Amino acid sequence: MFTVIITLAIIASLFGIVLAYSAIRFKIEGDPVVDKIDAILPQTQCGQCTYAGCRPYAEAMAKGEADINQCPPGGETTIIALADLLGVEVKPLNAEHGEVKTVPTIVRIDEQTCIGCTLCIQACPIDAILGSAKHMHTVIESECTGCNLCIPPCPVDCIHIFPVEATIRSWTAELPDADYAAPHAS
Amino acid sequence: MTQANRQLTKTAADRASLSTFDGGLTLVAYKHLSTGSGITTLPQSKRYIIPLQQHIGVISQPIVKTGDRVLKGQMLAKPGDMISAAVHSPVSGTVSDIREHEVPHVSGLSDLCVIIENDFKDEWVARRPLADEYNNSTSSDLRKIVADAGIVGLGGAVFPSSVKQTEMNIRTLILNGVECEPYITCDDALMREYAEQVISGADIIGHIIKARNCIIAIEDNKPQAIAAMQQAIDEDGTGFFQIKIIPTIYPSGGEKQLIKIITDEEVPVNRYPAELGVLCHNVATAYAVHRAVYFDEPLISRITTVTGHGVASPQNIEVLIGTLMSACIEHCGGYTEDSDELIMGGPMMGFALQSDELPVVKATNCLLVTASEENPKPKQHHMPCIRCGKCVDVCPVRLLPQQLYWYASSQNVDRLNEHHLFDCIECGCCAYVCPSDIPLVQYYRYAKTSIRQKERERKASDIARQRHEAHQSRLEKQKREREEKLRKKREMLKTRSEAKGSGKTDSKKAAIEEAIKRAQAKKAERNKSNTD
Numbered sequence: 001m002f003t004v005i006i007t008l009a010i011i012a013s014l015f016g017i018v019l020a021y022s023a024i025r026f027k028i029e030g031d032p033v034v035d036k037i038d039a040i041l042p043q044t045q046c047g048q049c050t051y052a053g054c055r056p057y058a059e060a061m062a063k064g065e066a067d068i069n070q071c072p073p074g075g076e077t078t079i080i081a082l083a084d085l086l087g088v089e090v091k092p093l094n095a096e097h098g099e100v101k102t103v104p105t106i107v108r109i110d111e112q113t114c115i116g117c118t119l120c121i122q123a124c125p126i127d128a129i130l131g132s133a134k135h136m137h138t139v140i141e142s143e144c145t146g147c148n149l150c151i152p153p154c155p156v157d158c159i160h161i162f163p164v165e166a167t168i169r170s171w172t173a174e175l176p177d178a179d180y181a182a183p184h185a186s
Numbered sequence: 187m188t189q190a191n192r193q194l195t196k197t198a199a200d201r202a203s204l205s206t207f208d209g210g211l212t213l214v215a216y217k218h219l220s221t222g223s224g225i226t227t228l229p230q231s232k233r234y235i236i237p238l239q240q241h242i243g244v245i246s247q248p249i250v251k252t253g254d255r256v257l258k259g260q261m262l263a264k265p266g267d268m269i270s271a272a273v274h275s276p277v278s279g280t281v282s283d284i285r286e287h288e289v290p291h292v293s294g295l296s297d298l299c300v301i302i303e304n305d306f307k308d309e310w311v312a313r314r315p316l317a318d319e320y321n322n323s324t325s326s327d328l329r330k331i332v333a334d335a336g337i338v339g340l341g342g343a344v345f346p347s348s349v350k351q352t353e354m355n356i357r358t359l360i361l362n363g364v365e366c367e368p369y370i371t372c373d374d375a376l377m378r379e380y381a382e383q384v385i386s387g388a389d390i391i392g393h394i395i396k397a398r399n400c401i402i403a404i405e406d407n408k409p410q411a412i413a414a415m416q417q418a419i420d421e422d423g424t425g426f427f428q429i430k431i432i433p434t435i436y437p438s439g440g441e442k443q444l445i446k447i448i449t450d451e452e453v454p455v456n457r458y459p460a461e462l463g464v465l466c467h468n469v470a471t472a473y474a475v476h477r478a479v480y481f482d483e484p485l486i487s488r489i490t491t492v493t494g495h496g497v498a499s500p501q502n503i504e505v506l507i508g509t510l511m512s513a514c515i516e517h518c519g520g521y522t523e524d525s526d527e528l529i530m531g532g533p534m535m536g537f538a539l540q541s542d543e544l545p546v547v548k549a550t551n552c553l554l555v556t557a558s559e560e561n562p563k564p565k566q567h568h569m570p571c572i573r574c575g576k577c578v579d580v581c582p583v584r585l586l587p588q589q590l591y592w593y594a595s596s597q598n599v600d601r602l603n604e605h606h607l608f609d610c611i612e613c614g615c616c617a618y619v620c621p622s623d624i625p626l627v628q629y630y631r632y633a634k635t636s637i638r639q640k641e642r643e644r645k646a647s648d649i650a651r652q653r654h655e656a657h658q659s660r661l662e663k664q665k666r667e668r669e670e671k672l673r674k675k676r677e678m679l680k681t682r683s684e685a686k687g688s689g690k691t692d693s694k695k696a697a698i699e700e701a702i703k704r705a706q707a708k709k710a711e712r713n714k715s716n717t718d
Contacts, residue, residue, distance in 0.1 A: 042643075043650035053654065077640075126653035127660075145650050168239065171293040172639045173632040175595065176625050177567055 033062045040081045044073045045125035046147035048098045053125060061086070072098035073146070103163040106144040107151065111136050113158035120150035120159060205450035207443045209582040210435040211615050213368050213534075215407060220371045220493040220500040225379055227504045228517050234276050234302045234508035235545040236262060237289045241338045242345045243269035248300060254281045257311040259484050262300045265333070271346045271548075272336035274484040275302055276506035278309040290511075290530045290547060292631070294540045302508070313482035320390055320479050325351075328394045328479070335478035336485045336548075341373075341439070341468035342531065344549045347475070350465065351394045357463035359397040360448060361388050361472060363404040363411065364432065364439035367532035370552040372489045373469050375502040377404070377411035380473055381418035385427060387472030390479050392426060395465055400427050402469075403444055407434045436534065437613040441466045443582050455609060470551075490546060492518040496525030496555030505546050511553055512542040521555060529554040534614040569622035577616035577626065583609050587616035591626055594633035599640070602633055610634075 037058035044054070049070035051057035060066035061082070068082040069091050076093070083090040093100060109120070109129075116134040121127075128144045131137030139150075139159075151159050166172075239245045246263035250256060256275040263273040279302045287299040320328060333348035341362055361384070365373040377384060388400050402419075404412050412431060419427045432438055432447055442453045445464055453459050459466055470488065477483040486507055493500035498519025505514055511528070515521060529536040532552055546553075577587035586605055593601040610630050617626040 038651070041647075043647040043654065045650070045654050054651070125657060126650050127657045128653070143649070143653065145646075166293070166295060168289065168291045168293055168295050168297050169245070170639065170642065171291075171295060172635040173292070173628065175632050176628045 031059075031062055034058050036085055037061050037082065040074070040078055040085065041071060042073045042078065042145070044145040044147040046073060046145075046149060048072050050097070067091075067094065069094045070097045072100055075100040101146070105146040105148075105161050105163050106141050107139055107146070107148065107159050108141070108162055109137050109139055110158040110160065111138065113156050115156055117155060119153040119155065123150045123153045125149060204430065204432060205447055206433075206435075207438070207446045207582050208584050209580045209615060210437060210443075211580055211618060212434065213436050213618075215434070216369045216493075217371050217374065217407065219369065219495075220491050220502055221374060223499075223501050225375050225489055225502045225504050226517070228506070228509060228514060230277060230304055230306060230308075230506070231509055231513050232304055233282075233510075234279075234304065234506065235287050235510070236273055236275070236300045236302065236508040237287070237545060237547055238263050238273055238298045238300065239289075240273065240344060240507070240548040241271040242343065243267060243271070245298065246270055246273050248284055248298075250281050250284075250300065252281055252283055255279070256281055256302065257309050259313070259482075259486060260311040261334070261336075261484070265346070269346055269349055271338050271344075272334060272484070273300070274336055274486050275300075276486040276508050277302060277304045278307050279303045279305040288541065288544055290539055290544045290550065292537045299545070315482040316479050320393060325394045325396070328390065331478055331482075332394070332475055334484070335474070337471060337474045337478060338485070338548050339468055340470035340474065340488060340548065340551065341441075342535070342549060342551055343441075347467065347471055350460075350467075351391065352460055352465075354460045355463060356395040356397050356460060356465050357399070358449070358465075359388065359392050359395060359400040360444060360464055360466045361400060361402040361469055362439060362441070362444055362466055363402055363408075363415070363469040364444060365408070366405060366434070366436045366439035367534050367552075368436075369493050369554050370491050370532045371493070372491045372502055372551050374408045374411050375491075376470055376473055376489050377408070378414050381411075381414040382421070383476045384415070384469050384472050385418045385422055386480070387474070387476030388467070388469075389422075389424075389426065390475050391465075391467055391472060397465070401448055402427060402429045403432050403448060404429060405434045405438065406431050436615065437582055437611070440582065440611050440613065442611070455606065485548060488546075488548065488550070490514065490550050491552040492555075493552065494525075494529075494555040495557035496522055496527075497553075498522055507548060508545045510542070511539070511544050511546060511550075514546060514553060515542060515555065522557065524557045524559070526556045526558040529556065534618065535612060568620075568624045571622055571624060574621060576619045576621065580615040580619050582613060582615065583611060585610060587626055590633075591624060591629050594629040597633070597636070599637055602637070607633055607637075 038055050041054040041058060047053065049057045049066065051060055051066065057066060057070065061068065068086065068088060069079050071078050072093060079093065080090055114136050116131060116136060118131065118133050120137060121129045121131060125147065126143060126145060128140045129137055129150060130140060148161065238248060244267035247266050248263045250262050256262065256279065258275060258278045260275045261272050262275050265272055281300060282303045283301045285299065285301070286296040287301065289297045289299065291297070316323065316331065329348045329351055332351065333346070337347045338344040339347060339350070363373050363377055365371070392400050402415055404415065412429060416429055419429065430448060437443055438447060441459065444466060445459055445462065446452055449462065449464060451462050453462060474485050487504055488507065489502055490505050491502050492514050497515060498521070501518055503514060503517060528539045528542055530539055530550055530553060531537065533554060536552065536554060571588055571591060573588060575588070581587055589605050590602065590607055590610070593605065607630060612627050612630065614627050617624065620626060
């Protein structure tokens with residue numbers, strides 16, 4: 001009788017130690033769902049979803065506070081990926097948050113007009129504008145995500161939107177024409 | 187019996203020892219069109235347009251400026267990265283501009299080019315040829331010569347050759363003289379006329395990679411090239427080289443297909459042939475290596491086949507890189523009346539060009555001008571897939587083309603990856619046999635480019651996330667620092683005011699009090715002195 005109780009007690013305490021160790025050793029920092037959602041979002045940090053950036057929007061979505069169709073830069077692809085991840089129905093983009101961009105864009109500063117006020121530098125969420133007070137500013141085009149957040153603060157309206165032109169390195173082939181409904185994989 | 191015939195009778199015995207790959211096609215070759223005459227040299231033009239991206243990898247960085255005088259063979263742009271290639275001037279003259287110009291590419295888009303006005307002086311940059319000394323040079327020195335000469339794989343893939351020439355325990359160097367695609371005869375012509383130089387180039391490559399033997403693979407429809415190469419090998423007499431005559435099946439010239447034929451081993455997915463102990467180089471690449479080592483001459487010219495029923499006198503031409511295609515066509519008698527389309531490359535893997543005002547690049551192995559009645563695939567809407575499975579039979583990579591087509595048209599990326607879309611070599615066999623005329627390769631190209639585009643977008647968004655996080659942490663740090671500064675200042679003021687017994691605000695009061703104290707002290711002192 002006693003041996004049984006002692007054996008069980010030893011086994012139980014062993015399991016207890018293993019569980020306690022693994023709880024510390026394999027502790028997951030943060031919320032993995034938020035990370036997964038954040039990975040799908042386009043990271044323009046434009047705030048069109050009404051949240052302060054992509055991560056806050058991802059956090060709100062994980063809590064169930066925000067819908068999946070509030071991201072215009074991500075468009076349909078992002079909505080489908082989010083629906084897939086969260087196991088909900090695909091829905092069209094909520095027009096309140098803006099329209100889907102057909103062509104990716106960037107901004108450029110008209111350097112003749114720029115007065116060097118630094119307001120756009122402060123507005124850029126990814127530090128893609130270079131310059132200092134009373135000196136000309138310029139956009140690092142390769143980093144610009146086209147969020148357009150720098151446009152409203154500019155007092156002299158010298159920031160303009162330009163489409164990103166395809167090069168032979170970024171070119172995508174077109175889907176060939178078929179004269180009947182395209183097949184769909186099951 | 188001529189030497190060529192003797193070679194052909196040997197073929198049967200050779201074939202017995204060869205493996206084969208699945209699928210493939212026997213095509214009507216039309217090679218005779220352009221092999222009638224020898225290689226002719228194009229006269230120099232007034233202007234040359236040198237694209238900075240003529241290779242797989244990163245675009246080259248220009249090292250000349252507009253207005254610079256350049257010499258023939260001078261480097262115009264240095265490699266932009268590890269996997270990139272240098273670009274050289276084909277003539278002596280002046281850099282008139284560095285700007286966007288239309289280049290031969292499937293997309294029909296423009297790219298950065300260096301434009302050179304020829305001064306017809308043909309002045310070479312200073313050259314220090316190594317010649318026979320290469321036997322005493324190290325692999326890395328020779329590899330540097332190959333890299334500095336801007337040599338890329340001339341079979342069509344234009345992969346920088348020096349990057350490929352590793353010393354990763356290579357047993358066998360395979361020299362690819364297969365040239366399996368119809369119409370194209372530039373390698374055939376090269377082997378017929380420059381067999382010795384090709385062998386010499388292969389010997390140099392063999393020296394670099396420390397290969398034990400070299401197998402030269404040639405299709406059995408090129409008896410003259412086989413004879414010429416055999417003669418060169420006999421003269422060499424080292425026993426390093428061996429010719430393998432392989433049956434004419436398209437696409438046996440594909441690197442992985444050729445390795446399967448010769449070694450009976452398959453290159454695994456996402457692996458390099460070097461891991462099997464073999465390395466493949468095109469005969470034209472070997473020729474370019476020979477020119478680089480023996481004459482210190484960079485890759486500024488190549489042999490190109492101008493052929494098809496749409497051109498008056500098809501032939502092989504030695505042409506400087508950067509020559510306009512229109513000049514090549516003109517040299518070959520111009521277009522015929524019923525010429526239809528200008529294609530760069532062959533009928534299977536080539537692509538139609540939007541104009542002939544494009545420069546010849548390192549990848550231009552063939553300029554095919556089709557006549558209206560020979561154009562194999564008229565542009566029209568295709569019919570639905572009937573699942574006949576013919577494409578599966580001919581696929582040399584053993585993929586399932588119809589499944590890939592299904593998933594490509596519905597953009598199912600996961601399924602496309604599961605079905606190994608990126609192993610497709612775009613040989614065009616599936617589209618060739620398709621009874622519904624489905625342009626299958628175009629579907630795969632669409633799927634590949636859009637998947638790569640998504641990948642680029644994902645990378646860009648990762649960078650944006652990092653930058654945003656850095657931005658946020660910078661703002662927080664600044665805020666913390668500001669608060670810290672404020673706190674310190676407040677503390678400093680506090681301690682100062684405590685020491686003085688009052689704040690800065692009533693400094694007047696403090697001054698008065700101090701004055702009173704001073705006065706009282708003086709008074710006391712005076713009283714003291716008075717009493718003394």
